[in-house]
Amino acid sequence: MEAWIAEAKALLAELVAVPSVSAEGRALREGAEKVAEVLEGLGLRAELHEGYGPPVVFAEGGEGERTLLFYNHYDVQPPDPLELWETDPFVLAEREGAWYGRGAHDDKGELVARVVALRRFQEKHGFLPRVRFVVEGEEEVGSPHLEAYVADKRDLLKAEAILWEAGGVDAKGRPYLYAGLKGIVALELRVRTAAFDLHSSYGTVVENPIYRLSRALASLRDEEGRVLIPGFYAKVRPLTPLEMEVLAEIPDESEALREAFGVRDFLGGARNLDFNQRLYAEPCVNFNGFHAGYGGPGSKTVLPAEARAKLDFRLVPDQDPEEVPELLRRHLEAQGFHDVEVVVLEKGERPARSDLAHPFVALARRALEEAFGERPVLYPNMAGSGPMHPFLHHLKAPAVGLGVGYPGSRVHSPNEHIRIRDFERGVRALLRLLELFFLGR
Known part of the structure; x- marks a missing residue:
């Protein structure tokens, strides 16, 4: 195992050990303090912003004219049912080429991947690029205070682009990225x-x-x-010609999903482009x-x-x-x-979709393609939800998600994990994106 992989594992183990379960109000300050410690170890100035629910970790530093903002969260889902875990959910375990633990993927593993990619950039190019981090503690309960936070701190959070919390590869191992939720x-x-x-x-x-x-x-x-x-x-909002084009390029997984889900058919007999348009754009x-x-x-x-x-x-x-x-x-x-x-029952979250024609989307696609050796799948937005809208609305910057997970990561379920090979390739893609964004090469 390469040294940087061993360091990443140790860092992830520290984060997983903090049972920061937002649904239970559990260990959230401890989670925020640990994240601040990790980001300070990267050479950033970190502070806890109070008054918006659990502390929001804000960190910034580095040099250069351009700024990239990272969004992540330190809270996790409850580990229940505990009897279905093969190992302690808050003790990182490695087996069969994967790291297991609550938050190993969502979202502590993704945060570690970003920290490691920045560290590798610094070692390779001799400086830390100008970055900012927002790491909240309420994503798993709907981020009820994040909109007010982003509105109040918009000048502090200003950036040319935003790297969203997660991503990875699809069921066939193809890398993917998304520009909305x-x-x-x-x-x-x-x-x-x-x-x-x-x-x-x-x-x-x-x-x-x-x-x-x-x-x-x-x-x-x-x-x-x-x-x-x-x-x-x-x-x-009507789909643009480019959004329709991107939807048409998404591989048709409807039949594979139908068999995996054990359903007789999809609503309206949806297949191919109709299936993708329904799932991602309706x-x-x-x-x-x-x-x-x-x-x-x-x-x-x-x-x-x-x-x-x-x-x-x-x-x-x-x-x-x-x-x-x-x-x-x-x-x-x-x-x-x-x-x-x-x-x-909950305040709700507004939908968000970045401009697919923005150069940052093209940079992210290129970074994934160079790291994985194949053209990535671009989703205009994912079928799920998250607090992306306040960032797009208040910061007027595009957001793109890419990361280190895969469909079998068991997010929100017992035995949550990431495969080490996906983590390695995900970090490689993040590093390449940093180079393209900050160095232009």
């Missing part, structure tokens, strides 16, 4: 039809909340998945769970008093997560569901 808003629908659960014989005269809520949910989309709420698509409503009545063994003849359903809307530019709940309320009332309560 979908937005999201999570809600709960509630219906109560009685003060308490009743004997089911009253079903002849008392409304059943399961029936009411299921009908309300069925009114939200058609059989192909298109949202039926009036005005929902009104602000969807919004949707998704029902996360339905909770009502009795679900235990055997029979219980009950008419439940209440039913609840959790759902989320995935949004694309320029939809507004604050507007969607109001559109939903109007739709339900128009359909006669005045008794259905709409409760917003």
Whole structure:
């Protein structure tokens, strides 16, 4: 093992050892302090910014006329269920060519890759380029305070380009990068039809909340998945010719995914470009769970008093997560569901997509191609969500994500890991991007 790989492993082990679980409010200050220590070890000036939830780590330093901003997060998902981990989730373990631990990929492994790439740049070229870091502690719970932070600190965070938190290779080992993320808003629908659960014989005269809520949910989309709420698509930004071209270049993995997921078919029979456009460029409503009545063994003849359903809307530019709940309320009332309560569970995140024609996107593609020896897959935005919008909006700079993971990294699951070979190639790509960005060669 090369010396720099051993150093990276040791650094990752220090970060993984801090159980910075934001959902539990656990060890977040310790996580922030450890990240600040790591960035100071690189030669940057690091400080903890207070007043925005858990401390936000800000670091800057280096020399040169251009500035690159790195976004990462130090919080992780809860490790549960613990019995499914083969080793302690907060003790980095190496086996079969991979590093295991909570945060090994999301997002501590990605942060280490950036630190190592900058260190290698410094050793190779004799100076540290001008960089800034923003490392927050609430990404795994929706980054509720990050928008205010970026708005308040916009002058301090100013940069020509932003390197987003993660990336890697796809199922076939092809490198990929992305220039945006979908937005999201999570809600709960509630219906109560009685003060308490009743004997089911009253079903002849008392409304059943399961029936009411299921009908309300069925009114939200058609059989192909298109949202039926009036005005929902009104602000969807049309795709540009370049975005359509990039979508057409994404390899068709629909059949492989259909088999892997064990589904009979995709909504609307989506395949090829239609599949990619739906997945990466269209919004949707998704029902996360339905909770009502009795679900235990055997029979219980009950008419439940209440039913609840959790759902989320995935949004694309320029939809507004604050507007969607109001559109939903109007739709339900128009359909006669005045008794259905709409409760917003999280603030939501706006969708974001960088300009694919920006030179930084081309530099990132070139860096990946030179490091991996094959043309990378470019996604206009990923199907998932994250807090990219405040950076694009307030800093007026493009953001691109590339990193060191792969689809089997088990992000958010037991036995989270990264493969060492992916880490090595990811660092090589990061180093090449730094050279292209700062040296122009």
